[in-house]
Amino acid sequence: MVAALELYLDVDATRRVRTLWRALEAEGIPTLASLLNDKHRPHVSLAAARTLSPAPIIEALDGLPVGRGLTLDLDFVGQFVGRVLWLGVTPTAELLKHHAEVHARLAAAGVETWDLYQPGRWVPHCTVSMRVPNPQMGPAIRRCLEMLPLRATVTGAGVTDHANGIDVPL
Known part of the structure; x- marks a missing residue:
């Protein structure tokens, strides 16, 4: 399964993404x-791994208001191999700097994350679906485009591993 360090969106942006999910x-x-x-x-993951223990992450990020106050502009739709559909976040200098700081602290604490989430490789995104059926990809993309652009403010963060019952706010 997947464990992640997630950034959470403000109430309006969360409502809009959930409305998209329902549609x-x-x-x-x-x-x-x-x-x-x-x-x-609805969230944007800063880091992910097969497993993540919340305690070392909390300690590593102590004093850093993880994501809070960042503005995220979701302006495009993308796909990853495996039929994963997502809303793309414009990678601003402020977002990339914050991401790099988080990863520097995690690395210094010995917290290992997947390479695809490392600075220089990370694609900031808000996942919509993990498995869109191939014949429905076109209509799904069109539905996503109908709700864009979306501006969101990060209001919180957490370490999650839903398959194992972990949901710890930072």
Whole structure:
């Protein structure tokens, strides 16, 4: 499974992403809303790994207001191999600097994360679906584009591993 260090969006942006999830679900496209019994909330992951222990992350990031106050502009739609559909976050200098600081602190504390989330490789995104059926990818992309652009403010962060019951706010 996947464990992550997640950034959470303000109430309005969260509502809009959840509305998108419901619209796609109504069209038979599975989203994060139906994955793991609705445990997911709209987010942007700063780091991910097979497992993450919250305690070392909390200690490593002590004193850093992880993500809080960052403005995220979700302006495009993207896909990863495996039929993963997401809303793309414009990678601003402020966001990339914050991401690099988080990873420097995690690395110094010995917290290992996947290479794809490392500075220089990370693609900031808000996942919509992990498995869009191939025939429905076009309609799913069009539905996503209908709700963009979306500006969000990061209001919180947390370490999650929903498959193992971990959801610890920072």
